[in-house]
Every structure is written in C-alpha cells, then in structure tokens.
Amino acid sequence: MPHPRLRFPPSPTGYLHIGGARTALYNWLYVKKTGGTLVLRIEDTDTDRSSEESIAGIIEGLEWLGIDWDEGPYFQTDFSADHRRAADKLLQEGKAYRCFCTREELEKKREAALAAKQNVGYDGTCRHLSEDQVEGKLEAGLDSVLRFKVPERQGKIGYHDEVLGRIESSYAEIDDFVIVRSNGSPLYLLCNVVDDIRDRISHVVRGQDHMTNTIKQLLLYEALGAPVPIFAHMPLTLDTKKAKISKRSHGEIVAVQFYRDNGFLPWAFNNFLVLLGWSPGDDREIFSREELIEAFSLDRINKSASIFNYRKGDPKFFTDPKAIAINEHYLRTIPVEELAPQVREVLIDHGLWHDDYDGARHRWFLDTIELIRSRFHVLTDFATMGRAYFSDEYEIEEKPLNKNVLKHPGLKQWLPELADDYEKLSDFSVEHTEKLARVCAEQAGVKPGVIINGMRTVVTGQLAGPSMFDILVTIGQEKVVSRLKKTPQLYP
RNA sequence: GUCCCCAUCGUCUAGUCAGGUCCAGGACACCGGCCUUUCACGCCGGCAACACCGGUUCAAAUCCGGUUGGGGACGCCA
Numbered sequence: 217m218p219h220p221r222l223r224f225p226p227s228p229t230g231y232l233h234i235g236g237a238r239t240a241l242y243n244w245l246y247v248k249k250t251g252g253t254l255v256l257r258i259e260d261t262d263t264d265r266s267s268e269e270s271i272a273g274i275i276e277g278l279e280w281l282g283i284d285w286d287e288g289p290y291f292q293t294d295f296s297a298d299h300r301r302a303a304d305k306l307l308q309e310g311k312a313y314r315c316f317c318t319r320e321e322l323e324k325k326r327e328a329a330l331a332a333k334q335n336v337g338y339d340g341t342c343r344h345l346s347e348d349q350v351e352g353k354l355e356a357g358l359d360s361v362l363r364f365k366v367p368e369r370q371g372k373i374g375y376h377d378e379v380l381g382r383i384e385s386s387y388a389e390i391d392d393f394v395i396v397r398s399n400g401s402p403l404y405l406l407c408n409v410v411d412d413i414r415d416r417i418s419h420v421v422r423g424q425d426h427m428t429n430t431i432k433q434l435l436l437y438e439a440l441g442a443p444v445p446i447f448a449h450m451p452l453t454l455d456t457k458k459a460k461i462s463k464r465s466h467g468e469i470v471a472v473q474f475y476r477d478n479g480f481l482p483w484a485f486n487n488f489l490v491l492l493g494w495s496p497g498d499d500r501e502i503f504s505r506e507e508l509i510e511a512f513s514l515d516r517i518n519k520s521a522s523i524f525n526y527r528k529g530d531p532k533f534f535t536d537p538k539a540i541a542i543n544e545h546y547l548r549t550i551p552v553e554e555l556a557p558q559v560r561e562v563l564i565d566h567g568l569w570h571d572d573y574d575g576a577r578h579r580w581f582l583d584t585i586e587l588i589r590s591r592f593h594v595l596t597d598f599a600t601m602g603r604a605y606f607s608d609e610y611e612i613e614e615k616p617l618n619k620n621v622l623k624h625p626g627l628k629q630w631l632p633e634l635a636d637d638y639e640k641l642s643d644f645s646v647e648h649t650e651k652l653a654r655v656c657a658e659q660a661g662v663k664p665g666v667i668i669n670g671m672r673t674v675v676t677g678q679l680a681g682p683s684m685f686d687i688l689v690t691i692g693q694e695k696v697v698s699r700l701k702k703t704p705q706l707y708p
Numbered sequence: 709g710u711c712c713c714c715a716u717c718g719u720c721u722a723g724u725c726a727g728g729u730c731c732a733g734g735a736c737a738c739c740g741g742c743c744u745u746u747c748a749c750g751c752c753g754g755c756a757a758c759a760c761c762g763g764u765u766c767a768a769a770u771c772c773g774g775u776u777g778g779g780g781a782c783g784c785c786a
Contacts, residue, residue: 225786226786227785227786229785229786259786260786261785261786262785262786264785265785265786315784319783319784322783322784323783326782326783329709330709332709333709333710334709334710335709335710335711335782336709336710336782337710337711337782338782359784361784380713380714381725383712383713384712385711385712386711389710389711389712389782390711391782393782393783394783394784396784397784398784399784401784403783403784403785403786404785404786405786407786408786423780424712424713424714424779424780424781425779425780425781426780426781426786427712427713427780427781428711428712428780428781428782429781429786431711431712449713451713451714451779452779452780454778454779456718456719458778458779459779460779460780488720491720491721491735492720493720494721495720495721495722496722497722497723498722498734499721499722499733499734499735500734501720501721501734501735501736502735518714518721519713519714519715520713520714520715520778520779521713521714521778521779521780522719522720522721523719523720524719525718525719525720525736525737532737533737536719536720536736537719537736537737538719538720538735538736538737539736540736541735541736541737542736548748548749590748590749590750591747591748591749592748616746620746650745653745663745664745665745665746666745667745668745668746669745669746671745672745672746672747673746678746678747679746679747680746680747680748681746681747681748682746682747682748683744683745683746684745684746685745
C-alpha cells in the first residue's frame, strides 16, 4: 500500500456529532500515521435535508478539533454526471433494471411483511420484466427507479475487515437495492462507491452501521470493474440505554460544538474520543498528538460498542465523567503559556479581558492561571469560579456566605480592621499578610481559620480556592483592602 | 421476521489470535486515609467484572458448540 487515501464523507444534515467526529479522528490518525491523504467529501445528495449551515458547522467542528484534510471539501452533487454515467453503464450491461413498483406498493408490502413476521426485503417484482413490458410501462409514463440486479449465485460474498476479521453474507440474502431515484438522481450506495473509485480511496473506515452497505457495495465495485478498498468498521457509540446516539434524540450534548462552548480543550476532546473504541494495548490513556499518531492502528480498534456515559440531570457531571477528567488533566498540566490563549478567549467572551494581560500584566496573567487552574475542570471555569481574579464584580456564593461570614458576626469589625493593617503594609507579601491575619485572629480570640475563610469568601466569593495568602498577593493590596472594607455590607 | 456484528468492574478498557505467569491489570467514578487555613492537586488504600450452559484439555476470561442478552441493517436517507 504505497500511499493510503482515506476519506471522511459527512452528510450535511445537522451539526458534527461525536460519532462523526470520532470517525473523522480515526481516519485522520491513520492518514497521519501512514503519511496518507485525507479527503473531505460532503455527501449532499439528499437535497431535502442538506443545508449550508450544516456544512459550515461540520467544517467548523473539524477545524476546532484540529482535524485537517488534504483534499476537498468535494461536494458529491458536483459529480452527479459521474454517478449517472455509472448508473447508465450498469443498466446497459444488464447489471441493473428498471423497477416500476410505487412507493405505496412497496410500503404496503413492507408493512404486511412486518406484520406477518415475514422477511421485509424487496420481492423482485420488476426484476424479470421483459423488454416489451418495460417499454410499455415507459410509454405509459410510469415512474421508475433503477435497481441493482444482485447476481444469482450460490454461496457467499465477503471481505476481510481490519477490525472484525472475515465478514460474509449469502448472495441470496441481498435484496436488489435502488441505485437511482425516479427523479433520476443517484443514491448513496452508488454515489459513494463511484466517488471512492474516482478519489482512489484505499481504506474505508466507518461505523459498523454500514456493514450491510459494505456487502452491497462490494457488488457495485465488482460491477463497475474496480478493485475494492480495505474496510475497517468501527464500533458504534451508544447511550446509557444502549441506543445509538443521534442528533435527533440526544440534542446538543452529542454535538462537537457543545464541547467547544463548554470549555473543552480541543485536543483533550480528541483524546477522550479516541479512547471510545480504541486502546493502545498498554496502560496509557493520555497522549500528545505525536504519541497518539504513533500508537494508533486499525487492528487495535475494538469490536464491541462503547457507551457514551452521559447521565442526564447528573448534578456533578454535565457530560461523560471521563471526558471531563481528561479535559481537567490537560487543563491542569499543559504549559501555562499554551493554556493562556484559550483562557484569553474565554475571558474575552465574558467581558473580563484587559489588554494589559497581553502586555505589562502578562506575567501576572500567567501566574494567576497557574494559581487557580488546579481546581478547574473546563476553560469556562476561569470566567465563573475564577471571576474575582479578573473583575471586581463577582457574586458571593450563598454557602460560604452563610458558613464563613454570617455565622461569625465579629468579622464585620475584624476584617475591616485587618484591611486597615493591610493598607499600611509596605510589603504586601504572603509572609506579612499571613502574619497580620494570625495576629488579627489572636486579638479577636478566634481560630485563624475563621479569619482566613471569612476573608476567602469576601475576597473571592468562593468556598474554596488556593492558599489564601497567595490569593491576596495575586489580587493585590488595593483590591483586597477595598473588598475587605466592604464586609459589613454583606450582613443583613 | 431475516441477515450481520458483539459480549471482562457502574463507565472506558488490558488480557483472547499464539490456553498456564490472571482467585483478572489500568483509568474514570465512588468510598476511606494522609497532606491542609478551605477546596482541589498529589500520594496511599478500598469497593467492583470474565453473561450462562456444555465440550476440548493436566489446565479455559482465552479454543469449540449452544443458550441468553445487547446492538446494527433490512429507505426513491446518508
């Protein structure tokens, strides 16, 4: 295999969802590993359901993930001449035939078969129509579709799947499938094969939901006289009720965009996705881009479906806990310089950005991220839990307000007094602020924790956070003094 | 109904092809402990699985058969 050529062929009928993203990722990884080419092909032949926004959304999603492609985007509808030519050829060569069965008739038969618990496939009504009969119906102006004529052969057809091994199916089990609509437009099964042949696709990596398509497409490759590519069918991703995840039934939680909007690091999300159905064979779970490309292989893709562990209404985890765990791992461990631009974006979005964070206060900005990030899970936490570091307008959370402030009425005096002391401090350092806080506690006759935790609540609005005196120094003398002096306003 | 695929902790998974080193390893989640001004990080410890039945074998998570369960497909969608 000199130069692998793979493709990601989304249909633009909605946003990019995690199943599609994972398929794109696996294709991308294989291409990167083998030095191959990735083709992006938009399969927009379903004109009723395809939309421009959807195309934009899918491309945006791929770009956010960092999944780039080498060719395309191609649009399937731009190649309809190819598809029609292939269909004509099949008809001419007797490998396809006109079928005049109406949708109504077909639907009726289908329902009857289902009700009688009979096989539901096409019964071949039009397969043996004589030329005269076909002419007659055509002259009568009847609509017809083109069906592929599955060869009448004994035995089985099959292929080697890189994930699943040998897959086969009896010829007798395969129904004559429609390849061209009555309006003349060719359908997926055909278009997809014609395009893959033209694009010289060598490897088809797609979901297991395509397995029956693959069997039919094998026939198409043969009929069109083209070599078949290598196939690898990935396991599906199911929900906790073991239903296939879909845009329709799961909504935004399965949309890639949701993860971008909720503070995921793109690479962290890729890292989560790749583990849904693949593992390196050892205990590693966190991979850099280079490590993952190096470790990836098709034959280590799992055979069985994985579950996207999203529990609706879970108060603690807004999505799969493992996804969050991986994201927070990256959030807390990547070089702060790498994280800073992404925090910057979030702060801009929330109106918390100051330009001097790029200039005079850049060091401060980096140090602040370093100080607070170990408690955060997603980027947006910098704008919510971390708000008091970047703005004077922040909320005091109710729980710490009650527990750390209101419970100790004395703080009404102690904290402003401490603020006076802090104001006089010429060296506003961790050592000095701590010393004064402890003196303050001693004079008040309370444990240092009372002063410290009261101060934390007043200064940050939060129940928990980094070491208190690091916070003070980070937020700065002036702001700390001013915030502490306002303590009495918190009491009713 | 027919065909295809799959089956290890709650979840993601290692181990299955080349049977013994597995009374099954890791991660997440959960529970406990240490650390600590809080919370988190970190560290230490714990809970927790080979779907079932039969066969082959000295030996089965691993091989074979069956059962059950789950999923997918069966469209003039992709």
